[in-house]
Amino acid sequence: MSWQHLKSLKFLDLPLDEVDRKVLDELAERLQDNYPYNQQNYAGQMIKPPHTLAQAAYWMSTFVNPNNHALDGGRATSALELEIMASLGKMIGYKQSLGHLTSGGTMANLEALWVARQCQSKATVLASSASHYTHSRMSEVLGMPFKSIATLANGAMDIEDLERVISKVESAVVVVTMGTTGLGKVDPLAEILELQKSYKFRIHIDAAYGGYFKIANLELDTNRHFDLMHKADSVVIDPHKHGLQPYGCGAILLKNPEEGRFYKHDSPYTYFTSGDLHLGEITLECSRPGAASAALWATMQKFPLEQGGTFSQRLNESLLAARGLHMCAESKGYWSLEPELDICIFSNKGKRAGEISQKNRAFFERKAKEGIHLALLKIKKENCPWPLEWDTEELVVVRSVLMKPEHNDAEFWDRLLN
Numbered sequence: 191m192s193w194q195h196l197k198s199l200k201f202l203d204l205p206l207d208e209v210d211r212k213v214l215d216e217l218a219e220r221l222q223d224n225y226p227y228n229q230q231n232y233a234g235q236m237i238k239p240p241h242t243l244a245q246a247a248y249w250m251s252t253f254v255n256p257n258n259h260a261l262d263g264g265r266a267t268s269a270l271e272l273e274i275m276a277s278l279g280k281m282i283g284y285k286q287s288l289g290h291l292t293s294g295g296t297m298a299n300l301e302a303l304w305v306a307r308q309c310q311s312k313a314t315v316l317a318s319s320a321s322h323y324t325h326s327r328m329s330e331v332l333g334m335p336f337k338s339i340a341t342l343a344n345g346a347m348d349i350e351d352l353e354r355v356i357s358k359v360e361s362a363v364v365v366v367t368m369g370t371t372g373l374g375k376v377d378p379l380a381e382i383l384e385l386q387k388s389y390k391f392r393i394h395i396d397a398a399y400g401g402y403f404k405i406a407n408l409e410l411d412t413n414r415h416f417d418l419m420h421k422a423d424s425v426v427i428d429p430h431k432h433g434l435q436p437y438g439c440g441a442i443l444l445k446n447p448e449e450g451r452f453y454k455h456d457s458p459y460t461y462f463t464s465g466d467l468h469l470g471e472i473t474l475e476c477s478r479p480g481a482a483s484a485a486l487w488a489t490m491q492k493f494p495l496e497q498g499g500t501f502s503q504r505l506n507e508s509l510l511a512a513r514g515l516h517m518c519a520e521s522k523g524y525w526s527l528e529p530e531l532d533i534c535i536f537s538n539k540g541k542r543a544g545e546i547s548q549k550n551r552a553f554f555e556r557k558a559k560e561g562i563h564l565a566l567l568k569i570k571k572e573n574c575p576w577p578l579e580w581d582t583e584e585l586v587v588v589r590s591v592l593m594k595p596e597h598n599d600a601e602f603w604d605r606l607l608n
């Protein structure tokens with residue numbers, strides 16, 4: 191959004207005095223100190239511009255400023271949140287589920303691990319070395335033991351290592367990441383479910399990033415895992431990643447609604463206005479913006495979660511963008527890993543890790559100067575698919591997250607890689 195565009199917001203018909211307008215002018219200027227997240231040229235981190243409808247609905251709701259903690263504070267938006275959770279549950283394939291929105295993926299995953307611990311007090315958290323750092327961190331917060339499971343060279347959880355570890359722990363919750371933060375890799379849910387025939391453990395899916403790809407056109411080998419999402423005990427999906435929402439919107443779903451009993455608490459202040467469920471009764475956070483559910487609900491009216499619908503086609507564009515960039519990178523002589531979702535990594539070729547990392551960093555900086563914004567990723571020796579000599583502990587490669595439909599553009603890949 192340009193400075194002029196941001197500045198023009200001050201002319202909206204609001205009761206703003208001269209001081210307010212001056213402050214907003216200054217804010218519009220200060221907000222320019224950002225990368226151009228909403229442009230095609232930004233293909234770095236997992237940042238996707240919210241849809242204008244979501245922004246409008248969010249803003250509209252702030253004039254009421256509902257709080258979805260209790261029906262006392264947010265009757266209308268709590269009802270919207272229940273509709274949203276029903277749709278997300280249906281997309282996953284849950285027959286009946288219990289869930290709510292959160293401030294983001296970290297909070298949603300914390301709740302999922304907490305519920306796992308309430309179910310099995312001695313559960314060890316098992317997550318792959320490519321899982322988001324939040325899992326080991328939140329295990330620490332919850333006082334749960336954590337073990338890291340190795341990944342294969344392609345970045346997915348190594349099922350043999352999982353079995354080796356799971357056979358030794360008393361009780362476990364396995365975190366299955368569907369869309370890892372670094373590579374967008376999908377852990378082998380189908381094989382992990384098979385292991386449940388020999389060992390008893392709980393499954394939590396962290397689909398904060400990849401969850402919406404459930405309704406996209408995935409390769410068969412990826413799709414077979416997404417088809418089984420409904421078998422997991424809990425799922426996390428972040429609408430503020432691929433769901434076109436402003437930040438502050440994650441979601442957790444529990445397959446067994448009875449697990450809502452763990453949240454039971456007394457509140458001397460709230461829950462008086464209705465005998466119906468207050469979302470705060472099944473949430474760890476207290477106050478939550480009803481505006482977040484208004485924005486997501488509005489977005490889902492325009493973009494229902496349907497296979498083949500407009501929303502899923504937008505996701506398909508991202509899948510095609512990552513595959514296209516990958517092929518273009520290989521054809522231009524880079525190493526590149528075949529993407530599973532919409533994240534593509536590539537690297538200059540060379541002999542030694544240190545020298546290649548330097549080249550990749552220089553490429554990243556040169557591109558930023560040209561106005562094309564990418565990201566970097568550190569890869570360890572055991573996860574590196576390319577033959578090289580290891581004079582440093584890690585290899586730094588270029589990472590690109592292709593979340594916007596306009597990233598599916600051969601001319602853009604060419605500019606990005608030149």
Ligand SMILES: Cc1ncc(COP(=O)(O)O)c(C=O)c1O
Pocket residue numbers: 236293294295296297299322324367369370371396397398399428440
């Ligand atoms: C797979 C995964 N899980 C969890 C998180 C944390 O989510 P949030 O940043 O919304 O707290 C992320 C963030 O990138 C993620 O990619």
